[in-house]
Amino acid sequence: MRKKDVPIVAQSTETTDWVSRYADEVSAESERRAPGKPVVVASGLSPSGPIHLGNLREVMTPHLVADELRRRGLTVRHLISWDDFDRFRKVPAGVSGVDESWAEHIGKPLTSVPAPKGSPHATWADHFRSAMEAALAEMGVEYDGISQTAQYTSGAYREQVLHAVRHRGEIDAILDQYRTKKPGKGADGGGQGAKGQGGKQQKPADEAELAAAEGSGAAAEEDGSGGSVGYFPYKPYCGACGKDLTTITAYDDDTTELAYTCEACGHTETVRLAEFDRGKLVWKVDWPMRWAYEGVVFEPSGVDHSSPGSSFQVGGQIVRAVFDGEQPIGPMYAFVGISGMAKMSSSRGGVPTPADALRIMEPQLLRWLYARRRPNQSFKIAFDQEIQRLYDEWDRLAAKVAQSAAGGEDAPAVLPADAAAHARAVGTAAGELPRTPRPLPYRTLASVADITAGQGEQALRILSDLDPEHPLDSLDEARPRFDKAEAWINTYVPAEQRTLVREGADTELLASLGESDRESLRLLVEGLDEHWSLDGLTGLVYGVPKTMAGIAADAAPTPELKSAQRAFFVLLYRLLVGRDTGPRLPTLLLAVGADRVRKLLGA
Structure with missing residues (x-):
């Protein structure tokens, strides 16, 4: 094992993942160019505005390759060039603390432009770089940062x-x-x-x-x-x-x-x-100069660099003809989108950054989104309800990987690429990233955060009731995932979709119910105490319509049964929260509490 018992993720085979294949190529190419020397991979980011999630691919692609090489015992330098000596080209939209008076600084280096009002940093470049540095630290990205202002003004070049x-x-x-x-x-x-607004x-x-x-x-x-x-x-x-x-x-x-x-x-x-x-x-000369100066072997670039006359294409000729160097190998990477949003453009403002994503998701999930897709595959990062499905998918993969590692006849098969992506997400060559001790389902945590509205004691009570045999001792066991889910609820769920439990019973609706609906509510109320856990209440809410239909609890669902269950769920939502939909009913019932449920259901 290597340091901190972190294994090599995957060996090079036809079924292995894209990271290992690039690592094979980079290792061989580095040995050809500079035998015995550290492998150099590179990224470039311009802190000219918010550095967004599309720009993060500029970092994550070489990071994942560098990390695989470190797992193999190689010495690697991942350079991130902060292009802070770039000119300030326009005042970006949607940046807090910035107005049109910043236009007077257009044409100056980014390190000579004042930071937005209220920033703890002195310069524009420091302000936007620091946010990215904090995000990269949380994600476990190891790199050597290079300020191009420092390089040029010190005479290094x-x-x-x-x-x-x-x-x-x-x-x-x-x-x-x-x-x-x-x-x-x-x-x-x-x-x-x-490198545009924070990356190529x-x-x-x-x-x-x-x-x-x-x-x-x-x-x-x-x-x-x-x-x-x-x-x-x-x-x-x-x-x-x-x-x-x-x-x-x-x-x-x-x-x-x-x-x-x-x-x-x-x-x-x-x-x-x-x-x-x-x-x-100028940029088309600066970039190839740096390739030669730093000995870069691997650097990705955006799809715009595949066009004739692009910086990457022209740079390949200039580095050979002028600087006696070689162009890095590396893929063209596709864009990263956001669920419900158009393609990111940081000059338009309001684009999500890695810091924004890390407020609502754990770093493991964000790493996984970049690790599981080849660089030339576009993908989306969810800030809407889709984040719950992504977390479900991630948790299923984590469970399969754990079961597979435990072995046994019933252990599920995990594709090598899926296992590798999971390993790359949960840790690096330096060790595993900090994780949530009790990773409860994200959608459950979001529902609890929605219902409790910042009341920690109530949230702990509900989460402990999910599994009464293994209750939580404190919310810290569910953190940071609980905090991420709470931030998502408070930031990205529209007010009209938030859950507000009724103060009192809807007497008018209760009075209008027929005998069948009254009997359904009676069966639910009578079963609360016996089934007071997440699994128990799940069985209860799905089982009441079966009992009413006179069919066995383990009977296969029919279209008629599904229709009856939906009607029953709508009735419960209306009586509990005054809407036709809401959080998962078992979670909602736990949140409301048995006594209040009885009151709202007219018992």
Whole structure:
């Protein structure tokens, strides 16, 4: 076993999962390129706004591969480049504490833009990066963070910048092969915006023009062409106003003297590029430069990078021709959607972030959603009622895996890919993630949270009644899952769908009932004490209509019986909560309590 007894997830076979297959390729490729050295995988995120769940795929894809390699005993560096030296391109919509006055900062580096009002952080970049860092920590993602502001301003890339400038003719010739394409029509145009609003965004081709119009994609960025000195792959930030609205007017290759003027404030300046660190390479040169500088072997990219002239495609030529390096291997990843919402675009505001998801789901579930789908498969993350079905599916898988591990003749078969995805979700090479001691069904916890409305003692009573032989000693046994379910109820369930138990009996409805309905209610009330547990009440509410129909308790359901059960359930809901639907009836009955149930049912 490796550290903390975490096993290798899966060996490489035709039936194994996508992570292991990529790990095989990356391990072999790294050994070919740099024998005996750490394997380097990379992600890139721009803290230009909320870093959303689509951007999380930029991190999770290499993280899962890196973690598999660590399980095999290899040393791996997962680099996350925080593109905080990118320009602030527009004021994003829907960000609290931000108004149009932030427009005065457009063109400055993200680390020079003030944070939203009320933020504990000093800069725009720090504000949005910190939220992502906290989410990654909760999810167990191990990485080395690199601030591109720190890299550029410290002079770490100085030789690479001078090298790119010396070879600008070669770069220009490569880019010129694609300049017949208009930005947003298949070519992403270069510039640091390829990582968009917090990551190399995955835009289907039919959305490229829309993204360009929003100013949130790489299509909005220049590639270094069109200046008065011809093609130049470097963009200085103005020494007076700090913006990148600069035009290079002269450059001397021998002395590296560079002159520029600023369109924003009119400032002019002459500097020596060999000593100047207040600027950066344009994106289509910056990205391949970093591949070579860091020795990146594996890095995924969004589907927009599959188009001719995209940053990934052009970068592959530039890294070989100019920086004597190699392009990383890695998949194009598909987009991540949200149940009931359109494709995420952080420039429009209101897009869910990993922090939003982790408020309503445990990190294991969120990891599983990314681990079980190949990168080229799109999927959705549920913020609506679908989250309950996802949790049911996750719990069934966890139960099967546990039963399979226990062995025995009746142990269920678990597909290798499913078992691997589960193992990758519950922990990393460093060990298992913290988990809920008593992982009760999410839909049950949500119902209890809905009914109790923050009353912890009542919630504990109800949850203890679910299994009277094994009651909870405290709510901590059901946490953090209970807290996640409560947050979902309070945040994403509309007020009209919340459950409010009636204060008193609906005397008018009770008076209108026929003899059959009265008898059904009597049978239910009489059976409460004997069946006061989740399983017992489940059998009771389904069994009363069987008794009324004169059929055995274990009889197979018929269409007529199902209809009678539905009618009985509707009657109970109306008498208990004044609606035709609500939480699962056994949970609702436990929540209301036997004495109050009797009162509301007219007993």
